[in-house]
Amino acid sequence: xxxxxxxxxxxxxxxxxxxxxxxxxxxxxxxxxxxxxxxxxxxxxxxxxxxxxxxxxxxxxxxxxxxxxxxxxxxxxxxxxxxxxxxxxxxxxxxxxxxxxxxxxxxxxxxxxxxxxxxxxxxxxxxxxxxxxxxxxxxxxxxxxxxxxxxxxxxxxxxxxxxxxxxxxxxxxxxxxxxxxxxxxxxxxxxxxxxxxxxxxxxxxxxxxxxxxxxxxxxxxxxxxxxxxxxxxxxxxxxxxxxxxxxxxxxxxx
Numbered sequence: 001x002x003x004x005x006x007x008x009x010x011x012x013x014x015x016x017x018x019x020x021x022x023x024x025x026x027x028x029x030x031x032x033x034x035x036x037x038x039x040x041x042x043x044x045x046x047x048x049x050x051x052x053x054x055x056x057x058x059x060x061x062x063x064x065x066x067x068x069x070x071x072x073x074x075x076x077x078x079x080x081x082x083x084x085x086x087x088x089x090x091x092x093x094x095x096x097x098x099x100x101x102x103x104x105x106x107x108x109x110x111x112x113x114x115x116x117x118x119x120x121x122x123x124x125x126x127x128x129x130x131x132x133x134x135x136x137x138x139x140x141x142x143x144x145x146x147x148x149x150x151x152x153x154x155x156x157x158x159x160x161x162x163x164x165x166x167x168x169x170x171x172x173x174x175x176x177x178x179x180x181x182x183x184x185x186x187x188x189x190x191x192x193x194x195x196x197x198x199x200x201x202x203x204x205x206x207x208x209x210x211x212x213x214x215x216x217x218x219x220x221x222x223x224x225x226x227x228x229x230x231x232x233x234x235x236x237x238x239x240x241x242x243x244x245x246x247x248x249x250x251x252x253x254x
Contacts (some may be wrong), residue, residue, distance in 0.1 A: 003062040010043040012034070015119030018044075020126075029069060035116055037125040040065050040082045076202045079246065080235065085113045089123065094141070096133070096185055101136055108133035108143050132156050146170060146184055149177070153189075155221045157196050163189055197221060198234060205243045212239045 001009075011018045016036075025033035025046040032052050035044035044059050045053070053061050053069040066075040077097075085092055089245035091114040113128035133143060148169040153161065166189060181189050201219040204210060210218070216227035231239050 001063060003059040006041075006063040007043050007058075010037060013118040013124055014116075015238055017119070025129075032130045035125060035127045036082060038064075038086060040079050040126075042066075042180065043125075067233070072203075072207070076206050078203060079201045080199075081111075081113055081123065083245075084235065085115055085126050086123060089115050091115070117230070143184060146181060149181065149189075153193055153196055154236075158218060159194055159220065181199075192228065193220075198231065201227070201231070201239070202242070202246075202254065205239055206246050215239070 014021075021033070021035070021044065021155070025031065028046060029048055031046075033044075034042055034047040034049050036042055041063055042065065043063070045058060047058075048060050050056070050061055055061050055069075062068075066078045069127050070078070082130055083094055090114065093112050095111045095113075097109055097111065109130050110133055111128060111130040115123050115127050116125045116127040118124045138158060149166045152166050152169050158214070164174050165180065167174045172180065178189060181192070185192060187195075196202040197220040201221070204215045205212075206220065208215070213224040216224050219225035219227070221230070228239060231237075231242070235242055237245065
């Protein structure tokens with residue numbers, strides 16, 4: 001569909017909300033604002049977001065998905081968040097994550113996503129903001145102190161990880177580390193480890209034809225049953241049904 005028609009179709013459903021979004025988010029330079037439909041296709045973005053996608057014209061982004069602009073292994077996590085917000089009808093607030101920019105360097109971002117409703121009150125997708133945490137040194141300092149811990153988790157997710165070993169990486173006792181980690185990331189180290197493993201598993205589910213049991217072990221889960229239980233708790237879908245759904249969305253966005 002023509003990008004202009006695609007945008008108009010969705011904006012018509014938004015009604016007066018569109019002008020509110022434009023007035024609030026269009027001038028902002030350090031906050032990236034976007035709206036997506038139920039298939040995670042972008043139909044609205046402020047200039048900062050368009051630039052983040054590596055484009056100058058909004059029409060080069062409209063009707064496309066994150067798959068067109070960002071590394072695939074990261075996009076799977078973005079779409080998982082989109083679908084979770086839609087299926088649960090709940091806002092995802094202030095998710096702090098390492099993401100890759102267009103130069104493929106890692107940066108800290110903080111993202112919030114919420115259900116987006118049309119003028120009749122029916123959910124039509126997601127709206128969100130994300131912000132580069134490296135813009136101010138004061139904001140990023142606590143995260144930099146934990147960078148070695150994060151690297152340790154990402155390097156060793158497939159193996160058993162002991163909290164005491166991560167704590168040593170940042171020269172803290174276990175209790176100090178757990179307390180500081182939760183203060184910075186708003187989650188416990190164990191929950192963060194499980195989230196990393198889940199993201200890796202999702203990447204493998206989409207990118208490979210490996211069995212669910214193989215993926216579970218390769219991603220650091222100790223057995224098939226535990227993995228499937230945790231996966232369904234987080235996504236509300238079984239791993240196999242999730243694979244089918246994401247393949248469908250990916251094909252739709254090609």
